[in-house]
Amino acid sequence: MNTTTPVVVVTGASAGIGAAAARRFGREGYRVALAARRRDRLEQVAATLQELGADALVVPTDVRDPQQVQRLADAVAQTWGRVDVLVNNAGLGRLAPLTALDPVDDILLQIQVNLTGAIWVARAFLPLMQAQRRGVIVNVASVAGWVGLPHYTVYAATKFGLRGFTEALRREVRPAGIRVVGLYPGPVRTEFGQHAFKDPTARPRATRWGRRLVLSAEDMAEVIWRVAQRPRRGVLSPWWMGPLVWLNTHFPGLSDRIITRAMR
Numbered sequence: 345m346n347t348t349t350p351v352v353v354v355t356g357a358s359a360g361i362g363a364a365a366a367r368r369f370g371r372e373g374y375r376v377a378l379a380a381r382r383r384d385r386l387e388q389v390a391a392t393l394q395e396l397g398a399d400a401l402v403v404p405t406d407v408r409d410p411q412q413v414q415r416l417a418d419a420v421a422q423t424w425g426r427v428d429v430l431v432n433n434a435g436l437g438r439l440a441p442l443t444a445l446d447p448v449d450d451i452l453l454q455i456q457v458n459l460t461g462a463i464w465v466a467r468a469f470l471p472l473m474q475a476q477r478r479g480v481i482v483n484v485a486s487v488a489g490w491v492g493l494p495h496y497t498v499y500a501a502t503k504f505g506l507r508g509f510t511e512a513l514r515r516e517v518r519p520a521g522i523r524v525v526g527l528y529p530g531p532v533r534t535e536f537g538q539h540a541f542k543d544p545t546a547r548p549r550a551t552r553w554g555r556r557l558v559l560s561a562e563d564m565a566e567v568i569w570r571v572a573q574r575p576r577r578g579v580l581s582p583w584w585m586g587p588l589v590w591l592n593t594h595f596p597g598l599s600d601r602i603i604t605r606a607m608r
């Protein structure tokens with residue numbers, strides 16, 4: 345077994361930010377473990393990685409199931425015996441007024457994928473990282489983990505929760521040499537919007553300016569790559585999310601008025 349080539353594990357690797365992050369690490373010669381539910385899509389990403397000369401391991405995984413998550417961690421440990429970076433990225437949104445969300449298919453689903461799923465995944469890979477006394481975990485949350493918006497109630501709850509988990513875990517495992525990073529993206533062009541709006545007519549149409557402000561999955565993969573090399577506590581991306589979070593934190597009353605009016 346080649347023990348020197350670094351290993352990255354990416355959840356939600358079948359699409360969007362996760363697939364782009366897998367390709368970004370593959371280009372740098374990492375061995376890449378790919379996890380999500382859709383095997384065919386994971387195989388496509390793996391084929392691209394193999395064209396780049398990178399090893400890929402496809403492990404179909406539903407992060408809602410802790411046993412499947414444990415099988416993913418076991419597969420990586422048995423195949424490659426190490427994990428350098430974990431991109432804890434699988435996630436989805438169900439965006440609608442709270443009363444329009446189904447308790448199971450929308451509310452529980454978001455909690456089980458975005459929050460408890462991310463917790464299972466971090467927990468499953470920690471023993472290997474602790475044995476190595478090193479590793480980086482990048483939890484892909486959202487700017488919705490800082491700012492609550494109408495129709496984002498449960499999504500925001502999961503991402504605020506993931507931010508709290510990230511902060512506490514960072515302090516828990518730093519003495520063991522493990523770094524935990526929170527990534528808080530603003531809007532990114534992916535399949536996210538196709539699954540997020542229960543009412544497709546509620547999906548906002550991007551203006552020309554809006555389109556310019558939205559990042560690509562490759563832009564976000566670049567941020568993930570950089571932060572994995574030089575871990576920081578957290579990254580808000582794009583940069584202009586920073587002032588929005590600052591305004592929301594320090595002027596909550598003004599933010600209430602602006603956001604309520606803008607999203608009416």
Ligand SMILES: NC(=O)c1ccc[n+]([C@@H]2O[C@H](COP(=O)([O-])OP(=O)(O)OC[C@H]3O[C@@H](n4cnc5c(N)ncnc54)[C@H](OP(=O)(O)O)[C@@H]3O)[C@@H](O)[C@H]2O)c1
Pocket residue numbers: 355356357358359360361362379380381382383385405406407408433434435436437457484485486487528529530531532533534535536537539
């Ligand atoms: N796009 C944005 O504007 C945006 C902004 C801020 C934060 N984010 C966050 O970025 C992350 C990636 O989202 P994206 O924009 O790249 O969306 P995307 O293109 O829809 O990709 C979502 C990924 O999550 C996987 N996934 C969904 N449910 C899963 C489950 N139960 N088990 C395992 N994998 C599951 C999907 O794979 P399968 O369907 O094959 O399982 C897919 O690979 C999410 O955590 C999202 O909340 C996105």
